[in-house]
Amino acid sequence: MKANPGKKSWYIPDAYLPSSGLGEKWEGHESVCVLNVGEQDAILTFILYFEDREPITIRDLRLAARSNRHIGMHKPEQLCGVEVPRDVPYGIAVESDQPIIVQYSRLDVTQPNFSLMTTTPYSE
Amino acid sequence: MKANPGKKSWYIPDAYLPSSGLGEKWEGHESVCVLNVGEQDAILTFILYFEDREPITIRDLRLAARSNRHIGMHKPEQLCGVEVPRDVPYGIAVESDQPIIVQYSRLDVTQPNFSLMTTTPYSE
Amino acid sequence: MKANPGKKSWYIPDAYLPSSGLGEKWEGHESVCVLNVGEQDAILTFILYFEDREPITIRDLRLAARSNRHIGMHKPEQLCGVEVPRDVPYGIAVESDQPIIVQYSRLDVTQPNFSLMTTTPYSE
Amino acid sequence: MKANPGKKSWYIPDAYLPSSGLGEKWEGHESVCVLNVGEQDAILTFILYFEDREPITIRDLRLAARSNRHIGMHKPEQLCGVEVPRDVPYGIAVESDQPIIVQYSRLDVTQPNFSLMTTTPYSE
Secondary structure (H helix, E strand, O other): OOOOOOEEEEEEEEEOOOOOOOOOOOOOEEEEEEEEOOOOOEEEEEEEEOOOOOOEEEEEEEEOOOEEEEEEOOOHHHOOOOOOOOOOOEEEEEEEEEEEEEEEEEEEOOOOOOEEEEEOOEEO | OOOOOOEEEEEEEEEOOOOOOOOOOOOOEEEEEEEEOOOOOEEEEEEEEEOOOOOEEEEEEEEOOOEEEEEEOOOHHHOOOOOOOOOOOEEEEEEEEEEEEEEEEEEEOOOOOOEEEEEOOEEO | OOOOOOEEEEEEEEEOOOOOOOOOOOOOEEEEEEEEOOOOOEEEEEEEEOOOOOOEEEEEEEEOOOEEEEEEOOOHHHOOOOOOOOOOOEEEEEEEEEEEEEEEEEEEOOOOOOEEEEEOOEEO | OOOOOOEEEEEEEEEOOOOOOOOOOOOOEEEEEEEEOOOOOEEEEEEEEEOOOOOEEEEEEEEOOOEEEEEEOOOHHHOOOOOOOOOOOEEEEEEEEEEEEEEEEEEEOOOOOOEEEEEOOEEO
């Protein structure tokens, strides 16, 4: 088993948080899912990039050693209080001080059915 | 944080723009989502490949430094006026003069429900 | 622009061709989408792997230079006459004599709605 | 054709097994799809990582030479009897003693429609 697998930089060009689909039983959402297989806690920074506004930086997100988190981009309490703007296309860079693995997923409930998508982002 | 992450060449073999799903509240579409984390503006070229016709080249698409765009393949105004043919399977090569990151997504509304898919394309 | 991008070997562990969803307006299907950006025609071999039967090899699939094809796993006429078994989990190895790029997608219509999924397979 | 393609370590940060969607014609589920193109049988270990509990290790999963399996995370009989907790976000590390290829997919039927997602996980 590898001691410290993963990468420190991950990039997600297709992020989007719809304002529709709120108030239902299941809220539409995006998750940045992060896995730390190593023995060191990791400190993460998210940088949000937009077409026509300045980037937003969210610092000091914690990912314990040997743990996994699904961080919801619609939950300010998981993002140091930052509210991600709704209905605005954006992209996310994830920087970590330890090697981690990232997967990005979206659940859309704009219409009554569920629609899921997921990808393993580009990393360096 | 990396100064200039990404690759200059990305390849999407499964592109498809349906003619159905138009005229509804939400139009079915494909997006080539592009992220430029670097400090230099990027100039992009899209080359569309087909089974039995010549490739189509779309030049001079702009992606500002430190920005993110979701380029809609159904929007000629975002593609230097090029109209992508409907209902024809094709593939896309994205070439950039600066390293960028690409993600490809499709929203299908051929039937009343939403269906989403996304992937991080192959890059070199 | 790169002269000959891609890889010669691609691997898709999650392939599945449902028998349901037939006879409707839209047939559920899987596509192995292949892109040849180079100047040489490519010859492809598909090898199908199963849990408890021998692999099936499909030889001599053609992909012209500078072209793109969406090869339907439900269409024997695109697979040298091979009928892929329905309702059986399998995996696909794609071998090419030229570098190519592959993307795998599935459209499921087991229930009346559409559901799409796609991924960029592992390559070597 | 490559003799022994793949990697020995694969990482899936977005795993989730819903308790809803049970008892219907089609059960919602996750599959870890594994492909062994080589001539040696492979022995796999799954390690499940959580946000706030200890990892769970599932040892001694078998993948025969030149075969493919779709391992269902909702089927204890395929996981040496381990019952994966429902409704809990988690991540999966797959370790193999031989190079293999992995793809992760989920079928969600929380609502009556199907929703599929898939990705090729990060590997080392």
